[in-house]
Amino acid sequence: MTDPEPGFEDFVTARWAPLYRTAYLLCGTSHEAEDLLQTALATTCVRWGQIRDKGAADAYVRRTMLNLAQRHWRRRRREVATEHLPDAGHDHLGARADHVALWTEVRRLPPRMRAVLVLRYFEDLSVSETAVALGCSEGTVKSQTHHAVGRLRVALPALELSKDHA
Numbered sequence: 001m002t003d004p005e006p007g008f009e010d011f012v013t014a015r016w017a018p019l020y021r022t023a024y025l026l027c028g029t030s031h032e033a034e035d036l037l038q039t040a041l042a043t044t045c046v047r048w049g050q051i052r053d054k055g056a057a058d059a060y061v062r063r064t065m066l067n068l069a070q071r072h073w074r075r076r077r078r079e080v081a082t083e084h085l086p087d088a089g090h091d092h093l094g095a096r097a098d099h100v101a102l103w104t105e106v107r108r109l110p111p112r113m114r115a116v117l118v119l120r121y122f123e124d125l126s127v128s129e130t131a132v133a134l135g136c137s138e139g140t141v142k143s144q145t146h147h148a149v150g151r152l153r154v155a156l157p158a159l160e161l162s163k164d165h166a
Contacts, residue, residue, distance in 0.1 A: 113148035
């Protein structure tokens with residue numbers, strides 16, 4: 001087996017943490033996130049020489065993770081929450097409790113709604129970029145976002161979820 005083109009190892013080193021965060025948000029468990037990201041990176045490594053715009057490598061890995069996650073979601077009938085959210089890195093208990101409550105409700109959303117929220121609000125993609133990443137229309141992204149935020153507002157009325165997210 002030949003070594004990947006120079007730059008792949010640097011890419012993985014530089015982008016591991018944000019890509020892992022996306023994988024974790026898509027999967028909900030650290031074990032599944034590790035598997036998802038490693039599989040996506042293995043695919044990317046094989047095709048590294050074919051990726052002309054190395055600046056688009058993040059999008060390539062993200063799209064690969066989404067495809068893999070969607071296949072997994074189709075096979076799995078229901079989700080079972082088995083892990084706690086990792087420490088957010090600060091000690092403010094009220095914010096932490098809100099964060100845990102929000103994450104618990106996000107994990108209860110259907111996989112497509114969760115994927116839309118991850119891409120829109122954690123990855124900060126536009127509606128059109130999210131539509132391309134998910135292979136759906138912009139209208140679908142908007143409606144999935146609207147319904148997901150609506151569900152979160154009903155489930156967590158005490159949290160201040162901004163109206164501009166719907």
